[in-house]
Structures are given as structure tokens and as C-alpha cells.
Amino acid sequence: MNKMIELKLNGETRKIYVNDNQTLLEVLREDLGLTGTKKGCNQGECGACTVLLEGKPVSSCLILAVKVNGKSIMTIEGVAEEGHLHPIQEVFNEKGAIQCGFCTPGMILVTKDLLDKNPRPTFKEIKDAISGNICRCTGYIKIIEAIQSLAER
Amino acid sequence: MSDYKFIGKDIPRVDGPVKATGKAIYTVDIKLPGMLYGKILRSPYPHARILNIDTSEAEKLPGVQAVITGEDLREVRYAFVDTPRYPADEQPLAVNKVRYIGDEVAVVAADNEAIAEKALTLIKVDYEILPAVFTAEEAMEADAPVIHDEQLEGTSAWEDWGVAQKKQSHESEVKISNLSGHTAVSFGNVEQGFLESDYIREDRFELKATAHCQMEPHAAVASYDPVTQKLHVWLSTMGIFLKRYFLSKTLNLPASKIRVHHTYVGGAFGGKIDLFPYEFCAAYLSIKLGRPVKIELDREEVFMTTRQRHPIIVKIKSGVKKDGTILAQDIKVIADNGAYRGSGPVVIFLCHGFSFPIYNVPNYRYEGFSIYTNNGIRGPQRGHGAPQIRFSIDSHLDLIARDIGLDLVEMMFKNVRHKGDILPNGDRLNSCGLTEGLQGAAKAIDWKNKRRQFKTETENSRYKRGAGISLCSMFSGAMYYPFASAAIVKLHDDGSATLFTGAQDIGQGSYTTLSQVLAEELGIDMEDIHVVAGDTDLCPIDLGSFLSATALVTGNAVKLAAADAKRQLLECAAEILGVDNIEDLETCSKKIFLKKEPQKSIHFSQAIQASVFKRDGNPIIGRGSYKGYPETDRYPSLAKGKGLFTGAYGFAVQAAEVEVDTLTGKVNLLKAVTYHDCGYPLNKNIVEGQVHGCVSMGAGQALSEEVFLEKGQLFNPSFLTYKLPISLDTPESVEGLVATIEPSGPFGAKEVGEGSVAGILGAIGNAVHDAIGVRIKGLPITPEKVLRALGKI
Numbered sequence: 001m002n003k004m005i006e007l008k009l010n011g012e013t014r015k016i017y018v019n020d021n022q023t024l025l026e027v028l029r030e031d032l033g034l035t036g037t038k039k040g041c042n043q044g045e046c047g048a049c050t051v052l053l054e055g056k057p058v059s060s061c062l063i064l065a066v067k068v069n070g071k072s073i074m075t076i077e078g079v080a081e082e083g084h085l086h087p088i089q090e091v092f093n094e095k096g097a098i099q100c101g102f103c104t105p106g107m108i109l110v111t112k113d114l115l116d117k118n119p120r121p122t123f124k125e126i127k128d129a130i131s132g133n134i135c136r137c138t139g140y141i142k143i144i145e146a147i148q149s150l151a152e153r
Numbered sequence: 154m155s156d157y158k159f160i161g162k163d164i165p166r167v168d169g170p171v172k173a174t175g176k177a178i179y180t181v182d183i184k185l186p187g188m189l190y191g192k193i194l195r196s197p198y199p200h201a202r203i204l205n206i207d208t209s210e211a212e213k214l215p216g217v218q219a220v221i222t223g224e225d226l227r228e229v230r231y232a233f234v235d236t237p238r239y240p241a242d243e244q245p246l247a248v249n250k251v252r253y254i255g256d257e258v259a260v261v262a263a264d265n266e267a268i269a270e271k272a273l274t275l276i277k278v279d280y281e282i283l284p285a286v287f288t289a290e291e292a293m294e295a296d297a298p299v300i301h302d303e304q305l306e307g308t309s310a311w312e313d314w315g316v317a318q319k320k321q322s323h324e325s326e327v328k329i330s331n332l333s334g335h336t337a338v339s340f341g342n343v344e345q346g347f348l349e350s351d352y353i354r355e356d357r358f359e360l361k362a363t364a365h366c367q368m369e370p371h372a373a374v375a376s377y378d379p380v381t382q383k384l385h386v387w388l389s390t391m392g393i394f395l396k397r398y399f400l401s402k403t404l405n406l407p408a409s410k411i412r413v414h415h416t417y418v419g420g421a422f423g424g425k426i427d428l429f430p431y432e433f434c435a436a437y438l439s440i441k442l443g444r445p446v447k448i449e450l451d452r453e454e455v456f457m458t459t460r461q462r463h464p465i466i467v468k469i470k471s472g473v474k475k476d477g478t479i480l481a482q483d484i485k486v487i488a489d490n491g492a493y494r495g496s497g498p499v500v501i502f503l504c505h506g507f508s509f510p511i512y513n514v515p516n517y518r519y520e521g522f523s524i525y526t527n528n529g530i531r532g533p534q535r536g537h538g539a540p541q542i543r544f545s546i547d548s549h550l551d552l553i554a555r556d557i558g559l560d561l562v563e564m565m566f567k568n569v570r571h572k573g574d575i576l577p578n579g580d581r582l583n584s585c586g587l588t589e590g591l592q593g594a595a596k597a598i599d600w601k602n603k604r605r606q607f608k609t610e611t612e613n614s615r616y617k618r619g620a621g622i623s624l625c626s627m628f629s630g631a632m633y634y635p636f637a638s639a640a641i642v643k644l645h646d647d648g649s650a651t652l653f654t655g656a657q658d659i660g661q662g663s664y665t666t667l668s669q670v671l672a673e674e675l676g677i678d679m680e681d682i683h684v685v686a687g688d689t690d691l692c693p694i695d696l697g698s699f700l701s702a703t704a705l706v707t708g709n710a711v712k713l714a715a716a717d718a719k720r721q722l723l724e725c726a727a728e729i730l731g732v733d734n735i736e737d738l739e740t741c742s743k744k745i746f747l748k749k750e751p752q753k754s755i756h757f758s759q760a761i762q763a764s765v766f767k768r769d770g771n772p773i774i775g776r777g778s779y780k781g782y783p784e785t786d787r788y789p790s791l792a793k794g795k796g797l798f799t800g801a802y803g804f805a806v807q808a809a810e811v812e813v814d815t816l817t818g819k820v821n822l823l824k825a826v827t828y829h830d831c832g833y834p835l836n837k838n839i840v841e842g843q844v845h846g847c848v849s850m851g852a853g854q855a856l857s858e859e860v861f862l863e864k865g866q867l868f869n870p871s872f873l874t875y876k877l878p879i880s881l882d883t884p885e886s887v888e889g890l891v892a893t894i895e896p897s898g899p900f901g902a903k904e905v906g907e908g909s910v911a912g913i914l915g916a917i918g919n920a921v922h923d924a925i926g927v928r929i930k931g932l933p934i935t936p937e938k939v940l941r942a943l944g945k946i
Contacts, residue, residue: 035182036175038419040368041452045872048368076175085170093169096838099846100660101172102368102419108173130880134872136366136420137660139849140880142842 005069010078018065025049025060028075036076036105040134047133050106051075057106057113057132076105079112088112088150095146099137106133111147120151158741159669160900163838164679166665168417168658177417180372180389181449188374189218191435191448192269194259194276195458196251199527199865200285200298203249203258203278210275211261216268218442220276221434222259223248230305231403233427233496233532238792239334240305243493245403245433251280252300252492253527254865255457257430262438262446285527287865289466289489292331292526300331300492300525327522333490334498334523338505338794340577346481346516350472354553357468358545359931362461362489362860363853365534366877369419370455375435376445384411384436391421391659392697394635397689399428400436408689415687421659422850423533424460426699427495456870460532461860463488463500463523467545473553477564481516484508486542488523491530496537497523502791503538507911508546510576510626510802511587512568517577519794527865533699535850539625539911544855544932547623547915552928561919562595562622569624572893578789579797584903586830586891587624590806593828593889594622598808604923611924615816618823621919622808627908628799629898630702632781632788638707639693639778640714642671648743648757649681650718655695656707657687661906662839663703667711669835670899674715675775676740677757696781701904704835705801706779708899713777721773725760728767783897801895803904804830807848807912811920815943818936820921822852822884827909830891833901837890843905844888851913853878859933 006015009032018027025042028034028051037060040048044062051060052074079086088111091097098104107130114121114129121129126147127140135143171177208220223246232241246257259276263269284298291297327335347353367389374387384406390396393413401408418425431448439446450459465488472481486504490497501521509517554561569587576582595601603620611617641653652671658664668682685691695710696702723735726745730753732738739748746754764771782800789796810824825848834840857876861868869875894901914932922928927942940946 029182030184034175035178038179038368039181040370040419041872043452043871043873046368080174085173089170089173092173093165096163096166096842098166098169098172099662099842100368100420101168101177101417102179104172105175127880127883132879134366134368134877134879136368136422136850136877137846138842139845139847139878139886140883141845141886142838144880144883 003066005066007068007070008072010074020066022065023061024051024063024065024068027065028060034075034077038102038105040102047106048103050109050133052109052113055113055116057110074109076108079108091146091150095142095149097138097143097146103133103135107135107143115150123148157673159672159679160835161833161837164665164669164836166662167668167684168664179369179419180374180387180416181369183374183387183416183447185374185376185445188445188447189262189264189442190266190269191260191262191438191446192266192273193257193431194273196247196254196256196258198251198280198282199254200283200300201251201280202283203247203251204281205279206259207277208259211272214268214272214275216264217261217272219262219438220259220272221438222246229403231399231428232494234494234498239494239498242301242305245430253529255529256492260434260438262442285865287526287528287862289487289524289526292524293329295330297330300527329522331525332522333494333525334501334791336501336505336519336521336792336794339518341516343481343483343516343518347472350480351475352553352557353470353472354556355470356549356552357466357930358548360465360541360544361932362464362531362862363534363858364456364461364860364875365422365424367420367422367424370450370452371425371429371431371459372447372449373432373435374445374447375439377439377443379443382410384440385414386411386436387414387416388432389416389418389425391426391657391699393657393687393689394655394694395426395697396428398634403433404436404440411689413689418657418659421698422535423537423699426697427460427532429459453870456875457529457867460495460534461529462534463490463531463541465541467541469545469549471549471553475557477554477559477567479512479514479568482514483518486521488521489526489528489531490523491526491528493530495530495532497531498791500538502794504542505794506628506798507539507626508542510570510582511624513570513574528862529867535847536627536907536910539627539908540851540854540914543623543625543911544914544918548918548930551621551919551922562591562600565591565624578794580799582802583897584801584830584832584893584895585804586893587804587806589891590804590828590830593891594806594808594826597826597887597889598810598824603810615814617813617815617924618810619920619922619924620808620810621916621923622806623912623915623919625805625807625908625911627701627803627904629705629801629803629904630696630781631700631799632785633696633700635694635696637778637780638695638710639776640707640710641693642675642714642718642775644718644757644761644773646758646761648677648761650675650677651683651685652711653692654684654686654707654711655692656703657698659698661698661703661843662836663698663707666704666835666839667707670708670711671715673900674712675719677743681743701803701907702781704902704904705898706781708902709779710777712899713779714775717777718773718775721764721775722757722760725763726755729755729759729763800897801832801903803908805909805912807909807916809913809916809920811917811924813921813924813939815925818939820856820934820939822856822917824885824887825852825913826887828889828891829905829909830893831905832893832895832898832903834890834892835900835902840890840905841888844909845886847907847910848886848913849878851910852884852917854932855914855917856933857935
């Protein structure tokens with residue numbers, strides 16, 4: 001624990017001590033107990049560990065914690081507000097876009113980024129947006145349908 | 154049927170919110186006070202004798218708490234198949250020999266993962282490298298290196314459960330090197346059938362190993378309490394009672410001293426049912442050290458050392474009449490099960506089990522061989538044998554139809570089985586939607602027009618389009634430990650209920666569908682139900698979420714438990730309402746009312762109170778149970794294919810439209826059609842989700858997925874190099890439900906989670922042939938194979 005970093009985590013300013021070699025994923029999961037961010041491959045290929053860094057989706061397993069000093073991070077734990085599911089979370093559940101749930105946090109954050117920037121994405125834009133996130137359960141169809149229905153709102 | 158309030162309705166998953174908010178706890182998320190971390194030293198060689206292991210330097214490293222090797226566990230044996238004929242051949246850590254690259258050699262438990270990894274580098278192992286063999290056909294040759302030369306005692310894992318098969322000669326009548334399993338089944342007279350045939354054709358198909366790719370890596374946390382002598386484990390698994398049984402046997406602990414705790418499971422697909430060395434070693438180390446131990450595999454280890462789908466060679470010879478009626482079929486299957494038996498004898502049995510329910514073949518001979526090689530271990534994977542055999546048979550049938558100028562769909566209509574058929578082993582098809590499925594799928598893909606249209610439209614184009622079709626089937630549970638599922642429904646003061654089930658939601662939605670069954674039967678609402686699941690201390694036995702058993706077997710148990718609770722409620726209510734016969738009462742939304750005078754009603758809570766006061770404090774607890782197959786006490790013979798297999802077969806008819814780029818060889822799946830006969834769908838949204846997942850996995854295996862092995866070394870143990878479908882590969886998908894009613898299923902339901910992974914392979918293979926006019930007999934159909942088939946490279 002040899003470096004202190006300050007970050008805005010899910011809207012809250014936090015000062016934490018991290019090691020030089022710790023990834024953001026490790027700090028979130030192991031030190032802060034935010035296990036909603038999932039470790040699927042730990043090599044930047046599956047998207048399960050996606051968080052929003054300054055509003056942009058990144059693989060937290062590829063980023064050293066010391067590098068996020070002074071930045072804002074949103075994890076899945078920060079998406080629902082005041083105990084209410086975010087519309088993306090609600091629609092993912094209603095439309096059957098969740099099965100085992102392991103890719104779900106990453107998928108929801110990628111969707112949030114997509115819809116924040118582009119509230120009316122096309123079918124192709126939706127497929128492109130989630131193309132870095134692997135889901136083995138759904139064949140992506142109900143995830144895409146869920147995002148489409150959000151886009152139509 | 155339409156009167157159902159919950160059954161068949163698209164009710165959102167009950168575990169959706171907890172998963173959507175990141176609050177669902179998976180095994181990899183578990184962290185206990187004082188927890189140690191285990192790391193595994195693995196063999197770098199495919200086949201070698203262990204001469205010496207020196208752990209002294211590793212043990213000296215500060216932070217290392219224990220190092221164990223095979224010497225500590227010489228007597229421990231277990232396996233997915235453990236019968237007198239096929240004795241358990243796996244050990245948690247290698248004793249004397251390693252048999253594949255990745256075989257477990259030693260485990261270190263340390264204060265953190267970094268120390269454990271460092272310690273692994275300090276363990277010195279001296280090996281004598283042995284000759285190795287990497288294909289099943291080479292391993293079968295007389296002079297092939299012998300992979301298992303140890304003498305194994307043949308006992309049945311389930312003998313003490315009263316289900317031992319009759320003692321028989323363990324010697325296999327077949328003398329083939331490295332044989333791990335043999336299945337031989339025949340009925341009718343095959344030679345006579347061929348003699349009477351107008352046309353005979355033989356083909357050989359080959360399918361490669363594929364990976365499950367569950368998003369959650371395999372992990373185990375074990376915590377032993379030396380005071381109570383109780384072992385607590387958290388496992389990412391499909392079957393908590395089977396795991397407990399394995400652990401109880403291998404650790405020599407009473408079953409009641411092991412508690413498997415609930416966690417969510419980040420995907421399984423068949424690959425989390427075997428007992429794994431990391432699970433045993435976490436438990437063993439926790440007992441040894443009296444501290445919690447966690448072992449989590451990294452992604453490369455998951456690819457290399459958990460399980461893969463069996464690479465299989467299928468040789469088929471069929472004889473048909475001019476009109477397409479199949480008269481005789483002779484099938485040979487060779488499965489490479491890798492370095493240990495895994496599910497080898499099961500997959501060769503299931504290749505038969507998933508083949509013979511489809512077509513009525515009067516003269517049939519089937520022979521399957523599972524073979525040891527020095528590759529990674531193969532085990533169950535979604536469909537378990539169905540993809541391999543269904544791809545092969547329906548590719549072969551398409552070739553015959555083309556040869557004799559028949560339409561494949563017409564030929565399928567002529568040969569498919571129907572409701573009421575009795576299979577040669579005695580299984581009866583009480584529901585079978587193959588004919589309706591064929592009609593639906595052929596229509597959805599516009600079978601006749603599309604096939605002609607593609608030819609003319611794309612004649613001069615670089616892009617060729619084609620359509621194909623294939624059929625598949627799957628069990629709905631079978632007789633396997635613990636041979637039944639049970640359920641408990643506990644009613645609360647306010648009339649709501651807790652469902653206790655040993656079933657595990659691995660993503661397939663069982664907590665939701667089982668809740669629907671309970672809500673419908675008992676007459677309460679979905680929000681009145683709380684599910685307690687996946688805990689061996691709290692929940693009654695369950696077959697587990699494999700063999701596609703949950704909907705039918707556990708579903709029936711839940712329905713019976715709900716009916717039991719309801720009966721108790723109605724008996725109390727009858728007294729209060731002054732009704733003689735409980736048949737005159739009905740329930741809905743926690744109310745009990747007279748069928749004829751619905752305004753006369755009482756709330757569940759009143760009946761529950763009455764039960765407590767008037768029936769010796771009985772708070773109303775309903776219980777129900779259902780056997781894996783009520784008509785038998787035996788598991789089927791893997792070697793002879795005798796005995797009853799399953800109470801209900803799920804079926805699917807699948808069609809595909811593809812576009813082949815003849816310049817690059819790339820095949821694009823444009824449209825995937827599935828008509829699944831899952832009986833009556835408990836939840837259409839969930840059924841569609843299962844079909845989508847199956848189609849995606851099947852399409853991946855048809856077109857891009859392959860575990861690349863070169864002399865036993867895995868070359869693509871990552872998501873970057875193992876090409877599973879991503880969102881950009883998603884085809885247009887059409888699902889039709891053939892809503893049959895399975896009389897033995899809860900509300901008519903049966904299997905849906907596995908079957909439709911299988912038909913899409915043959916559908917794609919046949920569509921590619923349709924597009925380019927050339928048959929590719931090996932999967933996956935990679936661009937290279939397409940270009941070779943076209944003579945371009």
C-alpha cells in the first residue's frame with residue numbers, strides 16, 4: 001500500500017492506498033469489496049470487468065489503479081439510484097437479457113455509455129457497442145432487443 | 154391451458170435484479186477472514202514419469218502454509234464414471250505419471266496468490282519423458298503408448314446407495330489399446346436391412362474439441378471448522394449433491410459433515426459437474442490447515458484443464474429404399490476422451506441415446522469407443538454427444554437425399570418418430586413434436602423456394618447462399634446420483650411461501666420457472682415466493698442442473714410439494730368454511746374460496762393459523778419428490794445401451810440460411826430457425842433464451858470454435874484466439890415453439906436447455922453444401938476448409 005490515490009467512485013470522492021502493481025479490477029474487488037465488477041479472463045478479452053472511466057467503458061483488468069488518480073469511475077454498484085433499478089437494469093431483466101448474470105454488469109455499463117452518447121442507436125450501432133463484451137448464455141439476441149427497446153423510449 | 158395465471162407467462166427472472174445490480178455473489182467473489190490462496194503446479198509434458206518432486210525450497214518461502222503432492226493423496230480416486238466396469242481413474246494430484254499438459258502435480262497454499270505463484274517456481278520436479286499419443290485412432294493401434302497401466306479396483310461409487318449394478322466381468326471383450334469405454338447396441342438385422350435396400354452410402358465425419366467458455370472461471374472456497382469438524386464449501390457448480398457425494402467419498406467425511414453453500418453460477422454448460430482437483434485440494438488443504446482456502450483457476454487453466462467437448466469421429470453406413478425410407482443403419486463412433494476417462498463411456502452411450510429417438514430405423518447397429526490420449530480431459534458439454542451425432546447423421550442423410558434425388562425434408566417426414574412410439578429400449582414417446590417442428594421450420598425458412606431461389610440469384614455472384622435443416626433430441630433427466638429431486642414449500646404467517654430446492658440456477662432460469670410452478674399450483678403470486686436453493690444443509694436432494702432434468706424432475710417435485718401444502722391449507726379452510734369436500738375449494742392470490750360461491754373466502758393466513766392451533770402446531774410445510782425416471786430403479790447400462798434412459802425426450806428441428814463468400818471462404822450464418830418441442834413452455838422468454846444460447850453455441854461450433862492442440866499443447870487458451878461468437882455474429886433468429894403436452898411433465902413441460910445446440914450444426918453443414926455444392930465433413934467449417942473444398946487452395 002505505497003501510493004494514495006484520490007478518485008470519484010460512483011459519485012463519491014474516495015482516497016485509497018494502492019500498490020504500484022495492482023490493477024483497478026483488483027482494487028475494486030479485493031480492497032473495496034465491489035465484486036459486481038467481474039473477473040472473467042483478467043486479460044482484457046471478455047469485457048466482464050468493464051467500468052466507466054470518465055464515462056468511457058474500459059476493461060478494469062488492464063488498467064493500473066495508480067493511473068486512475070484524480071479520475072471518475074462508475075461501477076455497476078453505482079448505476080441504480082436510491083434503491084431503484086436504472087431503466088437499463090429494469091429492461092434487461094424484463095426482456096430476458098440476463099441469464100447467468102456474469103457478463104451483465106459489463107453489458108449494462110457499456111449500454112449506459114452507448115445510450116448516454118447516442119440515445120437512438122441503430123441495430124448495427126448496438127451490436128458494435130457490445131462487441132467487446134462476451135456473453136455465452138444469450139446469443140446476444142435478447143440483450144440487443146433490450147437495448148433496442150430502450151432506444152425506442 | 155390459457156387459464157394459467159403464471160405458467161407460460163413471460164415473467165421476469167426472480168434473480169434478475171440482484172444480477173443487474175452486481176449484488177449477486179458468485180464463488181469467485183467469496184472472501185473469508187484468514188483465507189489462504191491455492192495455486193496448482195501443472196505438468197509441462199503430455200506423458201512423463203515423475204521421478205522426484207522436491208518441495209523443500211517452496212515450503213521455506215515466507216507466507217507458504219502448505220505444499221501437497223500426489224504422495225499425500227495416493228489412495229484418493231474419483232471420476233464422473235465410477236462403475237465396476239469403469240473404475241475411477243482420476244487422482245487429485247498425479248501419482249507416478251502425468252498424462253497431459255496441465256495435469257496437476259502439486260498445490261501450494263499461501264497467504265496470497267503472488268506468494269503461491271512464486272512458490273510454484275521453487276518446486277523441482279524430475280520427469281522421465283514418455284512417448285505420447287494425440288489422436289484416438291493412433292492411440293487404438295496395438296503399438297501405441299499405454300496411457301493407463303495401473304490396475305484399478307472396480308467398485309461402484311453408488312454401491313453403498315443400493316444401486317450397484319450386478320457384478321460382472323470387468324474385462325472388456327474388445328481388445329483395443331487405450332480403450333476407456335465401449336458401447337454396443339443393435340436391433341433388427343442390419344445385414345438383412347442392407348440387402349433389402351435400394352441404395353447404400355457410407356460417410357465419415359469428424360468434429361473437433363470445443364470449449365465451454367463459461368464467463369465465470371472455475372473456483373472453489375473451502376472452510377473447515379476443526380471444532381465442529383464440518384467442512385463448508387462454496388463451488389461454482391451444477392449439482393451440489395453430486396459434488397457433496399464426491400467430496401464425502403474422497404475426503405472420507407460423512408455427507409452431513411460437508412455443507413455446500415449457495416452461490417450464483419456464472420455459466421456451466423456441462424463443464425462444472427465433474428469433481429475437479431482444485432475443488433478436492435481446496436477442501437483437503439482447509440482440513441489440513443484449519444483455515445479457509447480458495448483456489449480460482451485463471452482463464453488459461455480453465456481452457457486447458459477443466460473439460461472440453463469430445464472430438465469425435467463418426468462413420469455411418471445407411472441403406473434406404475427408393476422412396477427414402479431408412480432400412481438399415483450401421484454407426485461407429487470414436488471419441489477421444491483425453492488423458493482420463495472423464496465422460497468417455499457416457500458420450501459414446503449418449504451418441505446412441507440421442508440418435509435413436511429421431512428416426513425409426515428398423516435394423517440398427519451402433520458401436521462406440523472412447524479412447525485415452527495425451528490430450529486434456531473431455532467431459533459433458535451442452536448436448537453431450539448430441540451435436541456430434543446429429544451433425545453426422547443429418548449430413549449423411551442430406552447426402553443420400555441428394556444422391557437419390559429426394560427432398561431432405563420429405564425424407565425426414567417419412568422417417569421421423571411420432572408420439573406414442575416405443576423406442577427399442579422401452580422408452581415411450583409420450584410427446585413428440587418432430588413432425589410439427591419439421592412443418593414449422595421448413596415453412597419458416599421457406600424451404601423449397603429458398604433453395605431454388607438461392608441457386609438462380611447467386612449463380613454468378615461471389616456470394617453463394619444455401620439452406621439446410623437438421624433434427625435433434627435430448628433427455629429430460631435420467632437416473633444418476635442422487636436419482637431424484639425433492640422440494641419443500643414452507644408457508645409463512647402471511648400466506649407467502651419459501652421454496653427449498655437443491656436445484657441450482659446456472660443461468661437457465663430455474664429459480665424463476667420453479668417459482669412459477671409453485672405459484673400456479675398453490676395459488677399465490679410470484680412476489681409471495683422466496684427461493685432458498687443450492688445449499689446441501691437447507692435443501693432436499695436434487696439431481697442437479699444437468700441431464701436437462703430441472704424443468705421436468707425438479708419441476709414435478711415442486712408441483713407435488715405445492716400440492717401437498719395446498720391440500721393441508723384446504724383441509725383447514727374446509728373446517729372454517731364448513732365445507733365437506735376440499736374438492737369444492739380453490740385458491741388464488743393467497744385466498745381460499747368456494748368454487749361455487751367465490752365470495753365466500755378466507756385468507757391463507759387464517760388457514761395457516763388454524764393449522765397451528767388445531768393440528769398440533771403444524772405450520773404447514775409441503776413436501777414433494779420425483780425420481781429421475783419413475784419407472785426404473787437403475788441407471789442405464791452404458792456398455793449395452795440397455796435399460797430405460799429418460800421419461801421424456803425434448804426435440805428440436807432447426808434450419809439455417811448461410812451465405813458463403815467463395816473468395817475468402819467465410820461462412821456467414823444469416824438466419825437460424827428453431828422449432829423446439831419442450832412440451833408446454835413454462836416461460837416463453839426463458840425458453841427462447843435457452844434456444845438462443847444453444848443456437849449461438851452451436852453456430853460457433855459449426856463455424857469457428859476449435860480447441861487447437863498440437864502434440865497436446867493448447868494453442869488458443871484465450872477469448873482472443875478461441876473464436877466464440879460475439880455480438881457481431883448474431884444471426885436473424887426465428888423460434889417457433891411446438892407446444893406439445895408432455896404428460897409426465899409439470900404442466901406439460903420437458904427439456905429445453907440443451908437439445909437445440911445440436912441441430913444447428915447439421916443445418917449449417919447442409920446449408921453450406923447447398924450454397925457451394927461441396928460437402929465439408931469436418932467441423933468447424935473454417936474459411937480454409939471452404940477454400941479447400943472449392944479447390945481454391
